[in-house]
Amino acid sequence: SKDEDANILNMDFPWTINRDHSKQKEIADWLTLEIRDFVSYISPNRKEIELRNQTIGKLRDAVQHHWPDANLHVFGSYATDLYLPGSDIDCVVNSKAGDKQSRNCLYSLASHLKKEGLAEDIEIIAKARVPIIKFVEPLSKIHVDVSFERTNGLEAAKLIRGWLDSTNGLRELVLIVKQFLQARRLNKVHTGGLGGFSIICLVYSFLHLHPRILANEINPIENxxxxxxxxxxxxxKNFGYDHVALSVMNGKATYLPKSNWKELHPIKSTFQLAIQDPGDATNNISRGSFNIRDIKKAFAGAFDLLTNRCFELHRAKLKDRQGCSILGNVIKYRGKARDFRDE
Amino acid sequence: SQCPQKWKRIFCTRCNSKRHSRDRCPSVWRVYLLKDDRPKKRKKLILPMHSIYCYNCGLKGHFGDDCDLRRSSRVPNEDGSAFSGDNLTNSLKKEYFQ
Ligand SMILES: [Zn+2]
Ligand SMILES: [Zn+2]
Structure with missing residues (x-):
């Protein structure tokens, strides 16, 4: 609500406002409730969703107007509802002729969008392995990336939506891990960090291989x-990055000794994350994440921070617990104040 | 090996472990809310052995904490993790460790 906005802006963990869980008997339940509050806090509200859909609609119309045989699609975190506030929208332009990835096409679409008032701060990256144009849509201020003539992002989004439907808790944990890595600048593949799809695979695999979930004892949402x-x-702390690869084929999460990954032959036993691409067994989707050392260190640090905080609050008197946050020890949210998604 | 910590007697009165003190017991936070505690409603649990994989060697049939091979990670695991036969309900523990 409006009168609290001033407070929210100066706060590192705004998801705790008016939501005190310090009276929970189990510390694990307190953290569960905080995670749900965090997710509800960063999830887009109806107005934001409308604005996003309008923006995409306008861009799609403009692309079709410019090239009648082409269509603009959204993939990535916006297509799977796994984006954090302020994330870029990933789009792809595909056409019947399949000829829109040339340098000329990139420039011609960029100038068309600019003329239509749909793009400012345009950047054209034509020389990359995946050429893109980047811009800001002036009305919504949403950052947009457009790539050309590619379908793998769309296929991945479809796969992930299926995983989200079948896997309780996947969305919540992915959003937490994303926010955690983003704050530490460990979420960009070009600097060796973990990309969105890799994060999703790590969480998916974790949830499906967890002993309590395997045995059907618990509902992840409640835990x-x-x-x-x-x-x-x-x-x-524990995962054997040197020797073990992750695999999710046909929805079944397994591990794979790196030495047995026949399709990717020969695979070295090195300290490197390896995730078999569910769409292409020969591809390691996390091969770009070369900075796994820092990622592992960050995860280990988060474990220590969270468990220490649990011990501390477990010992504390009820009155000293009030207003405290557990999750705030590993995740901060700074930025414009937000309303909780109306549930 | 000269670490004085080693000679301090550590004992946990919550879980009888000698690896940590009572106020740092993992059982403070490693608490799961089970699906349904009423015995009548509870279906018999089955352990799908074919879905168990080891985080240490990548092979099927055991959890990483229980792996016989040399530990791959250099971070020590003294207290046991979630991926252990010990982190199963008693009825399933028997099935797993048999
Ligand atoms: Zn203990
Ligand atoms: Zn093993």
Whole structure:
């Protein structure tokens, strides 16, 4: 609500405002409730969703107007509802002729969008492995990336939407891990960080291989707190990055000794994350994430911070717990004040 | 090996472990809310052994904490993690460790 906005802006963990869980008997339940509050806080409200859809609609119309045989599609985190506030929208232009990836096409679409008043701060990156144009849509201020003549992003989005439907807790934990890595600048593949799809695979695999979930004992949604700590423990302390690859084929999460990954032959046993691409068994989707050392360290640090905070608050008197945050020890949210998504 | 910590007697009165003190017991936070505690409603749990994989060696049939091979990660795992046969309900523990 409006009168609290001033407070929110100066606060590192605004998702705790008016939502005190310090009276929970179990510390794990307190953390679960905080995770749900965080997710509800950063999730887009109806107005933001409308603005986003209008923006995409206008861009799609403009592309079709410019090239009648082409269409603009959204993929990436906006297509799977796994984006953080302020994330870029990833779009792709595909056409019947399949000829829109040339340098000329990039420039011609960029100038068309500019003329229509749909793009400012345009940047054309024509020389990259995947050429794109980047711009800001002036009305919504949303940052947009457009690539050309590619379908793998769309296929991945479809796959991920299926995983989200079948896997309780996947969305919540992915959003937390994303926010965690983003704050530490470990979420950009071009600097060796973990990309969105890799994060999703890590969480998906974790959830499907967890003993309590395997045995059908728990509902992940009711156990997000302990599961988040278990996640940081697995990938921060215990996972054998040297020898083990992750695989999700036909929805089934398994591990694979790197030496047995026949399709990707020969694979070296090195300290490197390896995730088999569900769409192409020969492809390691995390091959760009060369900075796994820092990522592992960050996860291990998060485990220590969270468990230490749990011990501390477990010992504390009820009156000293009030207004405290557990999640705030590993995740901060700074930026414009937001309203909680109306539930 | 000269670390004085080693000679301090550590004991946890929550879980009888000698690896941590009571106020740093993992059982403070490693608490799961089970699906349904009423025995009548609870279906018999089955452990799908074919879906168990080891984070240490990548092979099927055991959890990473219980792997016989040399530990791959250099971070020590003294207290046990979630990926352990010990992190199963008692009825399933028997099935797993048999
Ligand atoms: Zn203990
Ligand atoms: Zn093993």
């Amino acid at each position: 997000l707190g302990v599961l988040l700590i278990d996640f940081f423990e697995l990938y921060g």
